[in-house]
Amino acid sequence: MTRQTIDTDKTTDIQQLYAAQPIFDRKQKRYAIALLNRSGAGVSTLLLSDAGLCDAQLQQLCADISAQSAVYKAPLFVALAADFVLSGRALPLAPDTVVLEPVIPPQPDATYIGALKTLKKQGFRLALHDIALTEAAAQQLLPLADIVRLNVLNSNLADTERYKAQFGRPGLLWLAEPVETDEQFAIFKALGCDLFQGYFLTKSLLVAGKKMEPSALKVAEIISCLFAAEPDIAQLSALLKNEPNIVMGLLKIANSPLYRRTRAVSSVKETVTRLGLELTRKWLLMCAVLSGTSPAAAITVLTRAYTAQHIAQQWQLSAVQCQQYFLAALISGTDLLFDIPSELFLRHVNLHKDIKAAIKGNRGRMAGALAIVRSIERGYALKLAASDAELPYIALYNQQLSDVQQRLLTLE
Structure with a gap:
């Protein structure tokens, strides 16, 4: 070792x-x-x-x-x-x-x-x-x-x-x-x-009529491409052509001891081949989020997203539904990441109706998972004892927080 x-x-x-x-x-x-x-x-x-x-x-x-x-x-x-x-x-x-x-x-x-x-x-x-x-x-x-x-x-x-x-x-x-x-x-x-x-x-500190910043638009485009029914790797490569920080972060991960094999990779296409689509989604979104916001905000929102995804897994939902829980939680944090409301961000991504219902209307089981994670966040922030609804998921949240912090260290 x-x-x-x-x-x-x-x-x-x-x-x-x-x-x-x-x-x-x-x-x-x-x-x-x-x-x-x-x-x-x-x-x-x-x-x-x-x-x-x-x-x-x-x-x-x-x-x-x-x-x-x-x-x-x-x-x-x-x-x-x-x-x-x-x-x-x-x-x-x-x-x-x-x-x-x-x-x-x-x-x-x-x-x-x-x-x-x-x-x-x-x-x-x-x-x-x-x-x-x-x-x-x-x-x-x-x-x-x-x-x-x-x-x-x-x-x-x-x-x-x-x-x-x-x-x-x-x-x-x-x-x-x-x-x-x-x-x-x-x-x-x-x-x-x-x-x-x-x-x-x-909470969002927003100005009425605020427009999407380029960094937020880029994340929206990446999400739309990555989570399409059949992701177009050529389109993804084109999206990242003028984003050297994101690409370098992704290549650093692909060439790290975690995933490195016989030779180094040097392109987005090779990275997707080496990591697979699921790992590429995880690391690429982390690199993209970090490129446009503060580490503190990124930690909060990414922990929220991964916790929601794992709650869906505990509820024995399908792999597709677990991805939807992840995306809903991630997009619910655009006020923190980019200082824009999630409703505005949703206009720029083509996502499942359940995600929109959870974020815009606070409806459905997905909204319930988001409420649990937000309640845990609030408890951490205000040093409150966990409620009965939170207790089954406190350890899960702690683990996801630790994992996100560790991934950030990997990207430094």
């Missing part, structure tokens, strides 16, 4: 243990990642506690955190229990790869404040929760904070505005969460919040 294989296996194991939720800035660019624990019931905040955590376990956990930071190319938010802060244990982490979120005790004493100051001296950034900052504690804690979380569910706008006016200072960033709607995003942005975490990214 090669070192590369070992590293790949380790990354997959890590992704199966943890979930990641992006934190965005005012321009909806990824600022950081909140690292969460996975379990059969959903996700929860990753919390480092001194209780029962030996040095070897701490080393391994921090190695996992560092690996995730490298995967996402962004700092990770990691929560510290009060006992860990007071333990004085050294964190084997590079300060620029994490933002620490210490749990504040009801009455933080001088010892606790001193421990936070030590972390600051070591170069770590601290994020504090507004709910833990009483007026008395705020005077001691806020000078140490780099970021303050504003819990949208537990405060009204007037309180938030007054809180920012009272405790704000230059350089202090304010993070609003959970931001679930476009309206919340707009309101808290107007209030001066700098960072946002929550479900709003999967």
